[in-house]
Amino acid sequence: MANLDLTLLLSAxxxxxxxxxVERLTHGPAAIKELAAPFDMALPSFLKHIDALERAGLLTSWKEGRQRFCRLNRLSLDPVSDWLADQQGRVRPYDREGMEMPEGDSPAPDADSAHDANPPPPNRRNPRRALP
Amino acid sequence: MANLDLTLLLSAxxxxxxxxxVERLTHGPAAIKELAAPFDMALPSFLKHIDALERAGLLTSWKEGRQRFCRLNRLSLDPVSDWLADQQGRVRPYDREGMEMPEGDSPAPDADSAHDANPPPPNRRNPRRALP
Incomplete structure (x- = not known):
């Protein structure tokens, strides 16, 4: 996945x-008219959003009679989730705590359930261990 | 996670x-000077990127002496991966095939390995079944 495609996807x-x-289309294909209905927006403005999604490869549109329909290209989301998983898999434990861990310390066993919003004070998780 | 936060994160x-x-910071905290080095960009322009990442909650920066450092807020990526997983989990099989499946037909057993880029013709996957 080229970096340019990831930029297009994330911008879209x-x-x-x-x-x-995108959320609506996960339930199945829909006519543009139906997709536009919930938005207080002129149709030309809405169509610009559809075009941005199509340029990024997120949806495909086609005509049937006088109506245009869209469907989601579901696998087109994968490059974004793959990139995120790469970052989340590589991040080092101290980044979750907002502190540098002393060498030799291992992350607390419950580090995975920690949440950045309310991190406990570092000393609760990694008390300075007595040297032997 | 408010929709506004998701907008900030995805824009960042x-x-x-x-x-x-972000990729660099998954390896650990770094000084701004080190982060800026690979880019052919004036420092004020680079700092605008750092500010955008910090506003979105993706990183935290702090000063040590005359240097400013950054670390990744790793869990800040979770709302994006959660949103993507929701969409990927909800999408219906025919969206991968670009066709509407006749009622009563079930997805082909290998639907999960299908790729949008080169979908086989619908008839290969879901041949019209003879009625009893």
């Missing part, structure tokens, strides 16, 4: 209207 | 320079 997903369209 | 990650900074 960074807009709440476009994310709402 | 939609830039290749900012993604490269």
């Amino acid at each position: 997903l960074s807009d709440p209207t476009r994310r709402a369209v | 990650l939609s830039d290749p320079t900012r993604r490269a900074v």
